[in-house]
Amino acid sequence: IPSSEVDWKEISYQFQRDWDFPNCLGALDGKHIKIQTPSNEGPLYFNYKGYHSIGLLAVANAKYEFIYAEVDASGQDSVDGVWTNSSLRKIFENGNANIPSRGIVPNSSCKLPFVLIGDDAFPLKSYLMKPFPNKSQSNTKRIFSYRLSRAQKVVENAFGILGSKFGILNKTIPFAPEKVKDIIMACVSLHNLLCRHATKAYLPPGYVDGERKDGSIIPGTWRQYDNIFLDMLPLERLKCNELSLEEMSIRDEFANYFMREGAIVKQKLMT
Incomplete structure (x- = not known):
């Protein structure tokens, strides 16, 4: 994870340049990775979808690189458990x-x-923004949610790239949880290395989602890899948290900024 203010601001600059979301330090998401039933620990890793897994929590920058990744090998099932136990939450708080x-x-x-x-799925925090609830949204709230979801697609694509390139993540991994943790982190490290140093071969034109002029997604x-996200499923959603x-x-x-000085043409077309 970045350790200097300069590095954080560079990530923020990239999100503003590429996705029109200022002061964004990264897009957060989490996935379940299937594992074989652990000996003597089966119930601990049994998730809400009915199979054994461990959680991967990650943050992507605007270039589809993971600037943070943590595998929760404690068997936590939900965002609440994985997020609460994460080093990322502790760092920001x-x-x-x-x-x-x-x-x-x-x-x-x-x-x-x-x-x-x-x-x-995640809690709203002073350092973590999420969309407004869908019910009874004003135009201002709809536009904010669109702008956030648009920038959030970088982490969806980062996970999609990871799953399409490293097929082991899309099937039950036949090792003990601690071994699976090492495998996942190795895949993440290789993904970042290839994103930085072999971009054209690793991410050829059209491999990640694009946008038309009207804001619709290409x-x-x-x-096209049908099995992606069939096994790498989202973490269970967090129950509504009390907002300060x-x-x-x-x-x-x-x-309010997105409605005034920060408005872009695409938000009018897409909302």
């Missing part, structure tokens, strides 16, 4: 990684916090 506080956003004099983004060719005034206020700040 304890302020241990030189994470910038607030920064001026494009076309505006206002300063917004630097945040991670995640989907509905599916990447990695999606600070958390809701920060999300509203981003939402």
